[in-house]
Amino acid sequence: MENRKVYLDDHTNLLQLEEHMYPLVDVKTPNVFRNLFHYDEIPKIAFNDRIVPHCMPDEIWITDTTFRDGQQSRAPYSTEQIVTLYDYFHRLGGPKGKIRQCEFFLYSKKDRDAVYKCMERDYKFPEVTSWIRASKKDFQLVKEIGMKETGILVSCSDYHIFYKLKMTRREAMEHYLSIVRECLETGISPRCHLEDITRSDIYGFVIPFCLELMKLMDEYKIPVKIRACDTMGYGVNYPGAVIPRSIPGIIYGLRVHAGVPSELIEFHGHNDFYKAVSNSSTAWLYGACGVNCSLFGIGERTGNTPLEAMVFEYAQLRGTLDGMDTTVITEMADYYEKEIGYRVPSRTPFVGKNFNVTRAGIHADGLLKNEEIYNVFDTDKFLNRPPLVAISNTSGLAGIAHWINTYFKLPDDKKVDKNSELVNAVKDWVDEQYEEGRVTVLTDDELIAVIDQNCKRLGIDLI
Incomplete structure (x- = not known):
């Protein structure tokens, strides 16, 4: 205790006591949190009432995975469709680039053709980024195409480390660090996808691993981004919930104990328990600059965080749309139905055919007298969708x-x-x-x- 440094936190302007370092806890048997995740029972949400502070970053933004995670759960988009949607994202994000990035596969010629055509648009935002296999050959491909960043899968729960990779934690960490180093050697910024973080040992593996990633970042002077992936949708936003299910606890740990800057933390949520939107908003509130989304929530299993939902979450949290053109959302929904052949479920917020249609007779009477009574906001202004009865x-x-x-x-x-x-x-x-x-x-x-x-x-x- 006596040797720990006292310093002034430039965000809170309070004196803080330097945290202990967190070494890797290399276990012989996997910790799969059977007290929380007993497979033949519904997962449990436990509390220890350890509260961490809100820490909304100075700037927050949205990134998109429609062409990566979104495309894994449906028929592949054509090159033309991808380019058209990319143009829509550019318009939606507005002049401040609130839709910061779009990520793309590079596996097939069709994927690469779409990437080239999107890059030819020469938009500052959304930045075109990639998702590749973790190999030197693929890193070189990213560099040749002219991308500055690529996603790399670094699964972090013992479910994946022990059962899928058949490794120990130390073996997995050394393997991941060698891959990240290979990426940095080519001058590419890695976006490390910490898969299944909400079933991982946060202080026994995730924090020590991220500390090592930050050392590599200092060594190579190239940003290393951390994407916290709630792969199974187990994350919760409740104050005082225990990790690894606590989104506030995870973001706090990454930011404070692993020393990852907010601008390099991104949350990627899934909707298995209907919590993708609330968890993404919570990630913003506790210090992640980025939330990763898919248009209309289309993604693996129950889907990802819907991008259009986070546009309106942004406006509610910041008090402004910061130049985002929300009418584009309606154009995108129309394009999906007419050109792609995908029909958004009719009651989906903001984009469903009936999301602002009043059906109850007594409600309809109120709406006809004053639409504010039963409409969430001026949907005609923001979505070109006047309320219907x-x-x-x-x-x-x-x-x-x-x-x-x-x-x-x-x-x-x-x-x-x-x-x-x-x-x-x-x-x-x-x-x-x-x-x-x-x-x-x-x-x-x-x-x-x-x-x-x-x-x-x-x-x-x-x-």
């Missing part, structure tokens, strides 16, 4: 007129009202449906068909 037997003429005006985005000079022949014709059809015993709301497709039929009959052009 689903049509049922309680909608009335005003509800039907509102639906037609908003669904077809009619200008003021073409808007219909409750006295319109078209609205009354649709209302007659709706009443007939419920008189015959229908109990469910009417679908968009049904309404469009009836409106189209009556427009032709009445000689009305809504477009």
Whole structure:
């Protein structure tokens, strides 16, 4: 205790006592936290009430894995689709580059063609980065293409070290460090993917390993990024939860005990327990500058943190969008449906067809009087998606007129009202449906068909 240095923390402006170093704990048998992860029981969330402080970085950002983790769970995108989506990310991120990076595979010619075409755009953001096998040949490929950074898999739980790699912790660390050194020798910045960090021994393996990575960074003067991967979605954001499930505890440990700068810490979440968004926000709050996301959450198993969700989390936490163009999100959803053939589930926040559609009769009445009552924010302004009221037997003429005006985005000079022949014709059809015993709301497709039929009959052009 007497030999430990006292220093002034430049973030809190409080005197701190220098932490002990954390040596590798090389165990003979794997620590798989059976008290938390008993395979024939639901995983447990335990608490020890050790609270770590919030430490929001001066700047935070989003990185994208749509073309890497997102592409592992669906049919591969064409080169043209990748380039189009990359253009969308550039527009969405705005002039400050809040979408900081996109990562790409380099395995196939198609992958590399997409990379070359995206790099030809010469955008500052998103930066084009890669994901490769950890080999000298692939490192050289990254360098030849002209990339500054690449992802490297360094699995960190004993599940992976002992059961998959068949190594000890020391063997795994030495193997990983040799790979990272090879990467640095080529002048490439490694992005170390600490896979399965929420089942790892944080202070027995992760912190000692990251301390060694920081030494390599000092030696080569090349940034070494740490990506904390909640591979199985076990992370929790609850204050006082025990590690390795505690996201606050993991980010604090990386930042304070391993000495990893916030700008080199990135969180990569999965949604197995519906916590990807809250965990990503928590990573920001406790000191990670980057959160890694996939568009619409498309990814392995239950998916990754949805990128569009973190755009709105950013705005809520910072009080500004910092130039991000959120209307692009709607364009991307339309592109997925029309050009890629992927339909986003209808109730998905911000992008689903029905995310801002009010169905309950009493709610619909409130929305028609003042849309703020039942709409999360001005969705027309931020997403080009005005709120809609689903049509049922309680909608009335005003509800039907509102639906037609908003669904077809009619200008003021073409808007219909409750006295319109078209609205009354649709209302007659709706009443007939419920008189015959229908109990469910009417679908968009049904309404469009009836409106189209009556427009032709009445000689009305809504477009």
